[in-house]
Amino acid sequence: MQRILITGGAGFIGSHLADELLDHGYMVKVLDNLCPQVHGENAKAPEYLSSEVEFVYGDVRDMTAVRKAMQGMDAVFHLAASVGVGQSMYEIAPYTSTNNYGTSILCQCIADGCTIGKLIVASSMSIYGEGSYVDPDGLTVPSAVRSAAQLRAGKWELLTAEGKELRPVPTAEGKQPDLASIYALSKYDQERMCLITGTAYNVPTAALRLFNVFGTRQALSNPYTGVLAIFASRLLNDNAPMIYEDGRQRRDFVSVRDVVRAMRLVLENPDARDDVYNIGSGRSYAIVEVAAMLAGVMEKSIDPLITGKYRVGDIRHCFADISKAQSVLGYTPSIALADGLYELTEWLGDQISVDRVEAANQQLTSRGLTL
Numbered sequence: 001m002q003r004i005l006i007t008g009g010a011g012f013i014g015s016h017l018a019d020e021l022l023d024h025g026y027m028v029k030v031l032d033n034l035c036p037q038v039h040g041e042n043a044k045a046p047e048y049l050s051s052e053v054e055f056v057y058g059d060v061r062d063m064t065a066v067r068k069a070m071q072g073m074d075a076v077f078h079l080a081a082s083v084g085v086g087q088s089m090y091e092i093a094p095y096t097s098t099n100n101y102g103t104s105i106l107c108q109c110i111a112d113g114c115t116i117g118k119l120i121v122a123s124s125m126s127i128y129g130e131g132s133y134v135d136p137d138g139l140t141v142p143s144a145v146r147s148a149a150q151l152r153a154g155k156w157e158l159l160t161a162e163g164k165e166l167r168p169v170p171t172a173e174g175k176q177p178d179l180a181s182i183y184a185l186s187k188y189d190q191e192r193m194c195l196i197t198g199t200a201y202n203v204p205t206a207a208l209r210l211f212n213v214f215g216t217r218q219a220l221s222n223p224y225t226g227v228l229a230i231f232a233s234r235l236l237n238d239n240a241p242m243i244y245e246d247g248r249q250r251r252d253f254v255s256v257r258d259v260v261r262a263m264r265l266v267l268e269n270p271d272a273r274d275d276v277y278n279i280g281s282g283r284s285y286a287i288v289e290v291a292a293m294l295a296g297v298m299e300k301s302i303d304p305l306i307t308g309k310y311r312v313g314d315i316r317h318c319f320a321d322i323s324k325a326q327s328v329l330g331y332t333p334s335i336a337l338a339d340g341l342y343e344l345t346e347w348l349g350d351q352i353s354v355d356r357v358e359a360a361n362q363q364l365t366s367r368g369l370t371l
């Protein structure tokens with residue numbers, strides 16, 4: 001495995017993956033259409049993308065471009081996607097086009113004879129919907145959901161039929177998917193399409209269910225993705241981070257540097273195939289806690305604004321059980337959240353960010369997508 005194609009490789013995770021692979025002796029090609037929401041209008045390949053990368057401007061939905069980009073490649077990382085839970089709920093056709101149809105083009109190229117040694121697709125924790133829960137007796141709850149009535153009443157936690165709170169526990173790969181947004185549906189479609197195609201054409205394939213990835217190069221002016229980038233953008237502009245519900249929802253924040261190491265481990269491990277792996281930090285933090293940590297590191301005394309609203313498609317708690325990635329891949333996260341936030345803040349010092357969060361929230365509200 002020497003020559004690697006990364007679709008969406010000019011983005012946040014893809015560019016770090018390119019660095020990781022180059023550092024380990026691989027040749028890297030990137031296919032990316034420099035989506036304006038991520039890279040700005042009429043963008044060129046971003047400066048952070050290593051000059052050693054062969055950059056190909058192209059769309060993953062363009063069969064000719066994809067087939068050409070795949071020629072001579074030993075493996076493909078498929079990262080190109082429209083990324084954002086909230087936005088996917090009103091940009092349904094564009095999300096489905098990029099994510100579902102784009103992946104079908106890649107798989108069609110494999111079916112048509114583009115031979116590659118491995119296919120690795122970036123899936124997402126969003127496919128789980130709610131994470132795993134146990135009831136007050138410690139028994140696993142197979143499928144937990146919140147009713148619209150309880151959300152309207154501001155009762156955020158998941159409850160038993162008797163109204164007792166369920167306790168969130170780490171979510172393992174065996175949890176039944178519960179697709180709560182168009183984005184989640186498209187990510188599940190991507191992973192299944194790649195796994196089915198991989199099995200049919202004997203291409204070892206793995207899907208990585210990434211949790212909340214954070215780090216340098218995440219698009220700060222994109223108000224739809226990356227909660228830490230969104231908070232950073234608000235704070236850079238001296239605005240309060242806006243938090244849905246009561247801020248106590250828990251997530252798993254994993255450094256992009258740990259994520260790309262996990263991706264390389266999957267590439268290099270012949271046993272990592274025809275399967276899905278959670279890639280997170282294995283720890284959980286309340287969103288409000290993370291907002292306070294970031295403000296502290298950025299030396300901003302700005303408290304978050306707790307909106308007390310629910311956003312359609314959001315879930316309450318989800319954090320990773322990473323034991324499978326640990327045992328199969330030897331993956332151990334090495335960057336603590338606090339250290340990762342310092343690294344992020346150093347990078348923020350050179351960044352200009354347009355804060356588009358309020359306009360994005362307005363879009364959701366005007367369409368009735370917040371309660």
Ligand SMILES: NC(=O)c1ccc[n+]([C@@H]2O[C@H](COP(=O)([O-])OP(=O)(O)OC[C@H]3O[C@@H](n4cnc5c(N)ncnc54)[C@H](O)[C@@H]3O)[C@@H](O)[C@H]2O)c1
Binds near residue numbers: 014
């Ligand atoms: N960031 C996270 O926390 C996270 C979590 C779970 C999964 N993921 C997945 O990881 C992958 C990378 O995410 P990211 O955070 O780096 O996002 P990103 O937006 O920074 O990168 C995505 C890249 O894909 C490109 N792209 C979009 N549409 C394209 C198209 N039609 N053709 C070619 N390129 C296209 C964009 O220009 C961008 O460079 C995505 O598949 C995403 O769903 C990310």
